[in-house]
Structure formats: structure tokens, C-alpha cells
Amino acid sequence: MSKKNESLLDAAALIAELQNSRKYRSLQLPAETIQDLIAHAEQITRNPREIERIVREKLHHLVAGYLGDPDYDQLQSELKQAATDPQEIQAICHQVLATHASTRERLPILEEFYPRLFAFTGTPHVLLDLACALNPFALPWMELSPKTQYYAYDLHQPRLDAINTLFEINHLPRLAIHQDILVEPPSIEADVALFFKEAHRFEARQHGCNREFWQRIHARYLLVSLPTQNLTGNHPKIEQHRRLVEETTAGLNWKITEIPFDNEIVFCIEKNA
Known part of the structure; x- marks a missing residue:
């Protein structure tokens, strides 16, 4: 300059x-x-x-x-105390997921959510959770293999520390990583990448950034979830968010399948189609 x-x-x-x-x-x-x-x-x-x-x-x-997140030090202590009790771990995770609107909305469908997604993609051996927020606390409902490599990326270090504790007590590697994925997209080769309720927020941060970002994710399936309405439930968002996905993938040879749920829609993007 x-x-x-x-x-x-x-x-x-x-x-x-x-x-x-x-x-x-x-x-x-x-x-x-x-x-x-x-x-x-x-x-x-x-x-x-x-x-x-x-x-x-x-x-x-x-x-x-x-802002207004759980007390992550206390959460880590609770998780460690529950380490040998799968039911207690699940109960703690349920409480954590209930603290944020984006994950709280998914609680009524949690039993079917991941089975429907992984029925489409296959159960991943390498999973990326991009801008993960609290989503890794849905681990008890994912039915992943103990050999799964679950990479979770977020900006919030205390949250990542708690996620790594969750991974550890479930005998998974500590792969929750402090990284701005827009500035430095992950280079890991994966079966599935989750990008839940974030694409519209990325657009607000940097208009048009999703196209290059999605292209730089090395996963066979990119699962982009977006809400079907605003937080108050007064304004439908499905067509606006469908346009976002269509514009982001225009001209790319990617197959897109929609899997609808009550409050969100998941765009299953097969990048190697």
C-alpha cells in the first residue's frame, strides 16, 4: 500500500x-x-x-x-466427574446445547438429526466441524466410531478447552482447534465437513466470502445448515438462504441435496460429484 x-x-x-x-x-x-x-x-x-x-x-x-456462554471451567469439571457415566455425560451435553438458540432449536430433533445426515454421507472417519460453536456437545447423538478424527474449529479458546475435555473422556483425540477458518481454512482431508448456521454470518462479515471458503475445504461432503426463519419465528428465511447457497455454488460441478428439518435446512453438497 x-x-x-x-x-x-x-x-x-x-x-x-x-x-x-x-x-x-x-x-x-x-x-x-x-x-x-x-x-x-x-x-x-x-x-x-x-x-x-x-x-x-x-x-x-x-x-x-x-457472550453469556456457560462457565467453561465448571463445565470441564463436571465432564471429568462424569467421565465413566455415559448417561450423565449426555445429560450435561443436553444442558449445554440448551444454552444457545441455534443448538437449542435442534434438541427436539436430535435423535433423528445425525442419523439422517450420516445415512446420506456415510458415517465419517474424518469429520470437520467448522465454526463449531457448541455443536460438538451433540457428540453423544452422533454415534461416531472411537477411531473417528473429529476436528472442531472455533475462535473461543475456553470453549475449545471444554470440547477437548469432552473428546478426551469419550476416548477421542483432542482435536478442538483455536483457528479463524476464514483467514486460515483447514487443510485436513475429510469425509464430511459440517458448517452449521454460519454461512449467513460469514456473509455479514465479508460479503461473497463463502464461495472461496467452501472451495478450500477438502471434504467429500460439505453439509451447510441454515435456519428456515429468524429467531423470533416471524420472518421466513428459507428462500433467502437457498439463494445464498445457489449463488455461492453457481458454476461449480457440485451436487446439492436438501434435507429439511423443522427449523433449519441442511444443504448436502457433494463436492466430488
């Missing part, structure tokens, strides 16, 4: 301020995430105050779902 087009923003100072702020400190956000937001804001304006406003707004939208 030429000096003429450089902004006067002190990016390092803003990153440090946001990472250490009362609002975000406990999340332990990757510096790369904030740097990426700054870089895209600088493409819009050179005004430092405006760049900072855009970054703060985008960051809030990006991590708002993390």
Missing part, C-alpha cells in the same frame, strides 16, 4: 485493546481475526475512527453469540 493510501490507524494497539477489553478478554480471540477485520475496513475507508467503528461493529456481530 502506498503512503498516500495508508490509514493512520495503529492496528497493533487496536488489536491489543480489543483482545484485553472487558467484553472480549475471556474469549481469547485470535489476533488474526481482528487483523483481518481491520484489513477489510481499510479497503472501505482511510479514516482511522471510521475503520475502528467498522471493526468494532463487525467484531460484535461475529462474537455476539459467545
Whole structure:
């Protein structure tokens, strides 16, 4: 960037301020995430105050779902205490899934959700959970093999620590990874990649980013889930989200099969079709 087009923003100072702020400190956000937001804001304006406003707004939208999370230290303790009791582990996971709207909506259909998906894809040996949020706590309902490699990616380190504890007590490798997958997409070769209720949020972060991101995921099946209505239930979203998937995959030789549920629709994208 030429000096003429450089902004006067002190990016390092803003990153440090946001990472250490009362609002975000406990999340332990990757510096790369904030740097990426700054870089895209600088493409819009050179005004430092405006760049900072855009970054703060985008960051809030990006991590708002993390605020008000469970106490992850306590959760890890509860999981370790229940390590030899599968029913108690499932009960704890059910409570965790109930804490967020996106996973709480899935509770009534949890018994059928993964069997329907894996009947289509086959039970994965290598599974990617992209921007996983609390989804790994559905592990007791997935019926995965103990030999499964389950990679879960998220921005929230305390959450990932709890997920790794869950994996460990279920005799799975500790593969919950602190990584901004938009900045650095996983390079793992997988059977199935889950991208649940995030594609529309990625669009809000960076318009048009899903196409390149989906192309860079090395999985035979990419399962993209999107809500069929807004959180209040007042506005249908299915056609809007169907267009998002159609526009993202336009011109690509991918086979797409829709699997509908009550509150969300899963687009099963076969990338090697």
C-alpha cells in the first residue's frame, strides 16, 4: 500500500485493546481475526475512527453469540466427574446445547438429526466441524466410531478447552482447534465437513466470502445448515438462504441435496460429484 493510501490507524494497539477489553478478554480471540477485520475496513475507508467503528461493529456481530456462554471451567469439571457415566455425560451435553438458540432449536430433533445426515454421507472417519460453536456437545447423538478424527474449529479458546475435555473422556483425540477458518481454512482431508448456521454470518462479515471458503475445504461432503426463519419465528428465511447457497455454488460441478428439518435446512453438497 502506498503512503498516500495508508490509514493512520495503529492496528497493533487496536488489536491489543480489543483482545484485553472487558467484553472480549475471556474469549481469547485470535489476533488474526481482528487483523483481518481491520484489513477489510481499510479497503472501505482511510479514516482511522471510521475503520475502528467498522471493526468494532463487525467484531460484535461475529462474537455476539459467545457472550453469556456457560462457565467453561465448571463445565470441564463436571465432564471429568462424569467421565465413566455415559448417561450423565449426555445429560450435561443436553444442558449445554440448551444454552444457545441455534443448538437449542435442534434438541427436539436430535435423535433423528445425525442419523439422517450420516445415512446420506456415510458415517465419517474424518469429520470437520467448522465454526463449531457448541455443536460438538451433540457428540453423544452422533454415534461416531472411537477411531473417528473429529476436528472442531472455533475462535473461543475456553470453549475449545471444554470440547477437548469432552473428546478426551469419550476416548477421542483432542482435536478442538483455536483457528479463524476464514483467514486460515483447514487443510485436513475429510469425509464430511459440517458448517452449521454460519454461512449467513460469514456473509455479514465479508460479503461473497463463502464461495472461496467452501472451495478450500477438502471434504467429500460439505453439509451447510441454515435456519428456515429468524429467531423470533416471524420472518421466513428459507428462500433467502437457498439463494445464498445457489449463488455461492453457481458454476461449480457440485451436487446439492436438501434435507429439511423443522427449523433449519441442511444443504448436502457433494463436492466430488
